[in-house]
Amino acid sequence: MKAPSFDYVRPDRLETAIEFLTEHGDDAKVIAGGQSLVPMLAFRLAAPRFLVDIGRISELRRIAIDTGGIRLGALARWRDIERNEELRRAHPLLVEAIRHVAHYQIRNRGTVGGSLAHADPAAEMPGIAVTCEAKVVIAGRKGQRVVPAAEFFTGALTTALQPDELIVEVRLPPWNPNRRWAFMEFARRRGATPVPRQSGRPDRVLVVDDDPQICRSIADMIRRHAPNVETEIARDGFEAGAKVESFRPHALVLDLMMPGMDGFEVCRKLRERPGLNHVRIVAITGFLSEDNLKRVLAAGADACLGKPLDSERLVAELGLAAQAADAAK
Numbered sequence: 166m167k168a169p170s171f172d173y174v175r176p177d178r179l180e181t182a183i184e185f186l187t188e189h190g191d192d193a194k195v196i197a198g199g200q201s202l203v204p205m206l207a208f209r210l211a212a213p214r215f216l217v218d219i220g221r222i223s224e225l226r227r228i229a230i231d232t233g234g235i236r237l238g239a240l241a242r243w244r245d246i247e248r249n250e251e252l253r254r255a256h257p258l259l260v261e262a263i264r265h266v267a268h269y270q271i272r273n274r275g276t277v278g279g280s281l282a283h284a285d286p287a288a289e290m291p292g293i294a295v296t297c298e299a300k301v302v303i304a305g306r307k308g309q310r311v312v313p314a315a316e317f318f319t320g321a322l323t324t325a326l327q328p329d330e331l332i333v334e335v336r337l338p339p340w341n342p343n344r345r346w347a348f349m350e351f352a353r354r355r356g357a358t359p360v361p362r363q364s365g366r367p368d369r370v371l372v373v374d375d376d377p378q379i380c381r382s383i384a385d386m387i388r389r390h391a392p393n394v395e396t397e398i399a400r401d402g403f404e405a406g407a408k409v410e411s412f413r414p415h416a417l418v419l420d421l422m423m424p425g426m427d428g429f430e431v432c433r434k435l436r437e438r439p440g441l442n443h444v445r446i447v448a449i450t451g452f453l454s455e456d457n458l459k460r461v462l463a464a465g466a467d468a469c470l471g472k473p474l475d476s477e478r479l480v481a482e483l484g485l486a487a488q489a490a491d492a493a494k
């Protein structure tokens with residue numbers, strides 16, 4: 166799919182950007198590195214009439230370190246952070262976390278402000294901002310306001326930002342050198358095994374995940390446990406919708422955290438489709454909180470599992486433990 170058409174403006178000054186956002190409200194969207202917004206446009210999850218490119222507002226690129234802490238301008242890119250030795254000494258946790266963001270191509274373009282505004286719960290910067298009690302500085306038509314990170318994020322992919330506002334910088338309190346810390350990330354590299362079987366014919370499992378490697382590893386496990394089970398993969402909610410029609414799965418494994426997609430909404434939409442109410446849906450997520458669990462069950466999933474996945478648990482949640490045991494004989 167291609168992005169819907171839009172008009173493009175590239176102001177040099179913060180005030181001009183705010184004036185434009187104030188005038189056009191929800192019709193205008195800020196673009197920084199474009200690493201999240203461009204895929205959303207391509208999937209038509211966003212269709213603003215105007216893109217306001219803030220890339221030329223040089224004051225937003227600033228990185229400052231002093232006794233009051235660290236200030237990262239909204240346009241500070243991941244690579245500016247990971248390559249900054251002074252920053253590494255001033256805030257080792259931040260630099261270590263940012264090294265885990267995506268691939269270097271994305272780290273060359275993606276920005277701190279973009280990540281905070283996008284508010285993907287799987288992203289590193291929002292997690293660091295909340296953990297380290299950062300404050301987000303927001304500018305709008307009424308001037309500036311400073312919002313604690315814990316209040317800035319109001320849910321998955323949602324924030325306290327108003328349509329006429331943009332993020333100017335994030336402030337991290339000074340690093341305590343006596344602090345003991347570690348950063349561990351559970352990357353999506355482990356698969357699991359749905360193995361349904363029904364009335365003597367091969368069963369079908371649809372695996373929905375944006376990472377093809379994970380889909381393949383899940384499919385491989387399925388083949389190991391039950392060679393007769395067919396698998397199909399879908400990389401996002403749209404593809405899943407189409408494959409549900411053509412492949413007619415008996416079970417679905419669905420990643421809740423697909424970039425640019427609300428997995429809860431995908432789950433709800435799939436569940437509402439005619440003929441899908443008897444299909445077992447098992448959601449998987451990197452961040453399994455009580456709230457996540459409640460929401461995804463309300464959206465229609467049968468179960469929700471945290472990553473890294475336990476394949477036996479997944480098979481059990483899919484109601485396939487007996488079949489898997491048969492296949493193992």
Ligand SMILES: Cc1cc2nc3c(=O)[nH]c(=O)nc-3n(C[C@H](O)[C@H](O)[C@H](O)COP(=O)(O)OP(=O)(O)OC[C@H]3O[C@@H](n4cnc5c(N)ncnc54)[C@H](O)[C@@H]3O)c2cc1C
Pocket residue numbers: 194195196197198199200201202203204219239240265266267268271274275276277278279280282283287288289290326330331332333424
């Ligand atoms: C394949 C892939 C893998 C990725 N993996 C990771 C990962 O492992 N970890 C991770 O953290 N991120 C990951 N990302 C996301 C990446 O880090 C993006 O850089 C980031 O989410 C958004 O930053 P951006 O500058 O590109 O924002 P954009 O895409 O330009 O904008 C994103 C959103 O923020 C808004 N916005 C941007 N700047 C501002 C601002 N200053 N004020 C208000 N609103 C603003 C836009 O309107 C838009 O809604 C990945 C992206 C891709 C494509």
